[in-house]
Amino acid sequence: MTKRPFPDTERSVRITPQRRLSDCLPPTPIKLPSLSIEVEPPDLSPWIAGNTGIPGVHRFQSSNPGPHAAITALMHGNEYVGAIALIELLQRGITPKCGTLSLIFLNIDAFTRFCPANPILSRFVKEDMNRLWGDIATGSAAASPEQKRVRTLRPYIETVDCLLDLHSMLWPAKPLMLAGPSKRGLALAERIATPPLIVTDNGHKAGARLIDMPHFVRADTPAQACLLEAGQHWSLASLDTTRKTVARFLSLQTNAQMQEQTLPKPEIAHVTHRVTARTGRFCFTRMFPSGEMIAKRGTIIATDGPDEIRTPYDNCLLVMPNFRAARHHTAVRLAQIENREEEDSGRS
Secondary structure: OOOOOOOOOOOOOEEOOOOOHHHHOOOOOOOOOOOOOOOOOOOOHHHOOOOOOOOOEEEEEOOOOOOEEEEEEOOOOOOOHHHHHHHHHHHHOOOOOOOEEEEEEOOHHHHOOOOOOOOOHHHOOOOOHHHEOOOOOOOOOOOOHHHHHHHHHHHHHOOOOEEEEEEEEOOOEOOEEEEEOOHHHHHHHHHHOOOOEEEEOOOOOOOEOHHHOHHHHOOOOOOEEEEEEEEEOOOHHHHHHHHHHHHHHHHHHHOHHHHHOOOOOOEEEEEEEEEEOOOOOEEEOOOOOEOOEEOOOOOEEEEEOOEEEEOOOOOEEEEOOOOOOOOOOEEEEEEEEOOHHHHHHHHO
8 A cells, every 4th residue: 555645635534514503512522531640650860861971861882783773762751651661671781782772761851840640741841842853843942941952862863773762642542653754664663563553654744753853764864763652651551562662672673583583464554634623622522542443434533613524434543532632733643554465466
């Protein structure tokens, strides 16, 4: 299946029926799940200094030649299961068998603001760090802590050959790998193969993510990167998924034999539509977990003011629905599972 660009409009998913009296009333909100904290935030203080002269950056080198692999965590300050996995590696005194391994805590300032009473507020300090890895966005806070941190880290990350960025999600969700727009990112996610769902897209409308950084997507560089969305924030299941994915990534980088290990082929889904909330009244028809497949084309999944949001094709995968989508923000991505049999027959 060939990746399709995002459509210029949402006409294939957005329908405006004839206005009814009920349209004048606010939509009935769905019941949102509680956000319980099963995993407490880690103590990052012993690891903030790093060992490279850059805060939060730890570098370990083997005497044997090899690639520079990196694992990043805390892109968002309240997504700390990845930080726990990195701390566990540091506590064990990990040393790569070949090449270089970097473990990087990204938005330390945001993490230090984490408060269990309001765990969402520490996502960032001034702006989303994971929209700043291309050109600095016009209109963003000129001297934000996130921009300063990205400027500090960018030259170092441009020395990385292979990167895994650790994240988690606010709402209930099946874990997935985001490969972004790069074929090399997809190849890396396929080699890791855990979790067994990979989503590709054409980047993020609001700005470049770390995996979209030119260093990882340009044609003239072999560097590759992908992103783990481990599941719901602060859950034991997300921590378990993160540990498994990190272990697999490290094995692939440091043990050539692991590259030959057979794992079930992951499913690959290509994002075809990004649905943006046009009003402050965007509301899903029910609580859809990320990763849910909607069997029938034309199924209403949400309303947005007078508009109905319908699935554009059969077997439509919902990717990371946002149940508190503000106006002009992404509410959900719609994706189509790649038909491997069709792909294979096309090559024969």
